[in-house]
């Protein structure tokens with residue numbers, strides 16, 4: 001059976017998004033929306049999934065959780081028992097506070113600070129295997145979720161068993177061929193081969209090189225979706241030519257009016273060039289491709305503290321980002337962005353992106369079939 005038949009999509013375009021509106025619009029347009037769950041508390045995830053269920057016209061959709069192989073075990077064990085801020089060294093707190101104070105970025109007002117910091121600790125604190133398990137408990141109460149994807153590591157056996165019992169297709173993100181082999185051994189059904197071009201956590205191998213390597217590594221037994229660098233139809237044609245059964249996009253949705261970003265943040269994407277999407281560790285402690293800013297670069301300078309493990313670095317950096325967004329300081333704003341950001345210049349809509357990608361895909365396939373190489 002093809003992946004299309006297993007998952008039930010019409011067009012091979014997967015949308016990763018933390019925003020429920022994007023998930024719904026892509027799915028209704030014939031693609032496959034996957035909600036990034038890892039920034040939500042279980043309670044909030046319940047609200048998001050109930051909303052998607054109600055708006056997606058009965059179609060299936062997916063959920064993505066972060067199950068890291070390496071993380072701060074003390075933070076995992078302490079989650080919900082102590083304030084995770086207590087595990088962040090003072091040196092790190094004062095380093096980032098000083099950067100923002102020197103730049104004249106006002107502190108968050110007290111009432112907002114307490115709420116925002118609580119949300120960040122709950123969301124980022126869940127980026128551990130147990131955190132993912134809590135989110136999956138909620139996910140399994142929503143039968144329209146037919147695809148669950150794990151990022152940053154293979155799903156552990158108990159998770160695979162539970163998802164299997166609910167007849168859910170299991171996917172895993174991978175940035176190196178050896179990860180694909182590990183995912184296969186863990187019992188994963190679908191691999192998402194994500195090249196370095198991608199926004200978010202990303203490795204070093206380019207999509208064009210990685211996808212065939214991953215297909216070879218899993219011996220053609222497991223369908224592969226290509227991720228990293230897909231924002232238009234000709235690129236999708238290239239992925240299909242490589243043997244991928246679909247493409248998985250993240251950055252392109254951030255420029256749509258449905259996305260979770262504020263107008264200030266969206267403008268930062270439209271102003272960015274491809275070279276501004278750099279790989280840095282300051283956001284989570286692991287390499288993330290993100291918009292370059294003064295705040296991303298101070299961590300690279302001599303004298304900056306060591307990066308903390310997940311989820312502590314994420315808590316620290318996201319609280320600073322909340323201050324930057326409130327102050328609308330583009331020079332300090334760093335949020336995940338892939339290299340396709342350089343081609344995003346104005347606000348669009350999910351429907352328009354879906355339409356443009358499909359038209360260009362059809363045109364590209366037709367052009368190729370008529371070319372001297374098309375036979």
Ligand SMILES: Cc1cc2nc3c(=O)[nH]c(=O)nc-3n(C[C@H](O)[C@H](O)[C@H](O)COP(=O)(O)O)c2cc1C
Nearest residue numbers: 016036151198199200227228229249250251336338
């Ligand atoms: C803002 C943002 C947040 C992301 N967060 C996650 C995440 O939580 N889990 C995950 O599997 N991938 C995450 N990713 C990576 C996407 O799933 C996807 O692989 C990537 O965006 C594809 O490349 P592109 O950015 O070139 O479209 C994120 C990407 C972006 C842009």
